[in-house]
Amino acid sequence: xxxxxxxxxxxxxxxxxxxxxxxxxxxxxxxxxxxxxxxxxxxxxxxxxxxxxxxxxxxxxxxxxxxxxxxxxxxxxxxxxxxxxxxxxxxxxxxxxxxxxxxxxxxxxxxxxxxxxxxxxxxxxxxxxxxxxxxxxxxxxxxxxxxxxxxxxxxxxxxxxxxxxxxxxxxxxxxxxxxx
Ligand code: ZN
Numbered sequence: 182x183x184x185x186x187x188x189x190x191x192x193x194x195x196x197x198x199x200x201x202x203x204x205x206x207x208x209x210x211x212x213x214x215x216x217x218x219x220x221x222x223x224x225x226x227x228x229x230x231x232x233x234x235x236x237x238x239x240x241x242x243x244x245x246x247x248x249x250x251x252x253x254x255x256x257x258x259x260x261x262x263x264x265x266x267x268x269x270x271x272x273x274x275x276x277x278x279x280x281x282x283x284x285x286x287x288x289x290x291x292x293x294x295x296x297x298x299x300x301x302x303x304x305x306x307x308x309x310x311x312x313x314x315x316x317x318x319x320x321x322x323x324x325x326x327x328x329x330x331x332x333x334x335x336x337x338x339x340x341x342x343x344x345x346x347x348x349x350x351x352x353x354x355x356x357x358x359x360x361x
Contacts, residue, residue: 182275182323183346184226191221191228191319194249197297201231205247205295208233214355217273219311221318224274226351232315236308244308248300251292253316255285255309262329270314275325276352278339280332282324284310 194201204227212220212233221232235245263269263281271279288309290302304312314324325336340346 182325182340183350184348186223186226186228187274187318187321187323189223189228189321191223191230191321194229194231197249197293197295201229201249202295204229205231205233208247211354215273216354219315220273221315223318223321230319232318234308234311234315236311246300247295248290248292248302249294251290251300251316251319253288253290253312255288255313258283258285270310270324272314272324273354274318274323275336275340275345278336280325280328280336282327284313288312290316 204222204225208220208222208225208231211225212218212235218236219232219234222229230250231247232251233245233247235243237243261283263283265281268283269279269281270284271277286309287305288303290300290304290312292300294300302312317324317327325333328336337346344350
């Protein structure tokens with residue numbers, strides 16, 4: 182949090198080059214090492230519209246992929262306060278914390294994969310949350326930016342205490358040990 186690349190709109194990928202393929206391979210590795218359920222390119226310092234995701238459902242089926250230049254549609258978000266237990270999320274760019282956030286329960290995402298083939302995803306529940314969280318990253322939005330006033334204040338306090346919120350801080354999953 183605080184690094185400019187995390188707070189700016191990421192650029193479209195013009196062409197899938199070897200550089201992009203290497204980047205995506207690195208993103209999978211980083212996401213798995215964290216571990217996280219999603220990772221957007223700006224989180225590894227690259228301002229491009231790419232994210233990876235992974236999710237294991239109750240039947241142990243792994244749902245996993247990358248999406249480039251995504252577009253996202255969602256059904257309206259239910260009004261009301263989010264539930265602390267079932268609607269809390271975290272972020273590798275604000276590590277070690279979780280805060281409740283209301284998200285839309287259903288999304289449709291289109292884009293392309295690393296082979297340039299079309300991707301079309303329609304998901305609900307936790308997977309819809311992952312899509313919205315990662316898509317936000319491509320528009321320079323962190324989930325902590327979307328929290329209510331009380332949690333926003335807590336976030337600011339934590340950031341201040343840890344020295345976050347300014348450029349240049351990073352951690353390397355699999356190398357730096359971070360709780361949460
Ligand atoms: Zn995140």
